[in-house]
Amino acid sequence: MESFFIGIGLALGTLIFICFYRIVFGPTVYDRIISVGFIGTMTVVLLVLMGFIFKRIDMFVDISLMYALLNFVGTLVFAKYFAKNKGAK
Amino acid sequence: MDLVCKVFLLAGLFFFTTATIGFLRFPDFYSRMHATGKGDTLGILLSLIGLAIYHLAEHHFSWPAIVIASKLILIAVFWFLGGPTATHALLRSAFDTGRIPWTKDGRPVIKWPPKEK
Numbered sequence: 001m002e003s004f005f006i007g008i009g010l011a012l013g014t015l016i017f018i019c020f021y022r023i024v025f026g027p028t029v030y031d032r033i034i035s036v037g038f039i040g041t042m043t044v045v046l047l048v049l050m051g052f053i054f055k056r057i058d059m060f061v062d063i064s065l066m067y068a069l070l071n072f073v074g075t076l077v078f079a080k081y082f083a084k085n086k087g088a089k
Numbered sequence: 090m091d092l093v094c095k096v097f098l099l100a101g102l103f104f105f106t107t108a109t110i111g112f113l114r115f116p117d118f119y120s121r122m123h124a125t126g127k128g129d130t131l132g133i134l135l136s137l138i139g140l141a142i143y144h145l146a147e148h149h150f151s152w153p154a155i156v157i158a159s160k161l162i163l164i165a166v167f168w169f170l171g172g173p174t175a176t177h178a179l180l181r182s183a184f185d186t187g188r189i190p191w192t193k194d195g196r197p198v199i200k201w202p203p204k205e206k
Contacts, residue, residue, distance in 0.1 A: 008102055012105065021113060030179065
């Protein structure tokens with residue numbers, strides 16, 4: 001089961017790395033914001049998997065809960081900020 | 090129980106993969122948001138449910154295992170409510186700044202601004 005978790009974690013890491021393409025080359029600023037949110041979502045699952053691999057799930061589950069909250073608030077703040085300044089490319 | 094956990098995790102990974110492919114290949118900001126906004130939510134829900142089931146079965150439903158599994162389900166439920174909210178807020182912000190959705194022949198299906206207030 002350990003090696004299965006490591007395999008899933010490596011696949012998620014590859015997906016995160018692929019998503020950096022949109023952060024670097026995204027045509028609009030909104031593509032970059034979605035990309036950050038999506039990477040954050042995959043990181044939540046990756047943190048829980050790391051907790052299972054290192055056998056410290058009682059610590060890592062709190063970290064990933066905090067990360068999910070911050071990711072949500074961050075996306076909302078970005079949406080509010082870019083709605084205000086109308087000329088954002 | 091291991092098999093159930095593996096099936097849930099592989100289903101979650103499948104939805105993450107399809108969301109990433111759609112995110113890279115769709116032509117427009119709105120359609121990209123459509124791909125990630127759904128695959129994202131379903132992927133995190135399935136993965137965390139599978140991990141909670143695995144943890145409960147591993148520790149024979151003891152009290153600390155139930156607390157940790159309920160925290161995992163809490164993350165899943167929070168993201169099930171919060172992910173679409175964040176997607177909607179971001180989409181509203183993009184629409185209000187005047188981005189027209191992409192169409193195949195290049196003609197916009199809506200007029201901008203939609204209505205004079």
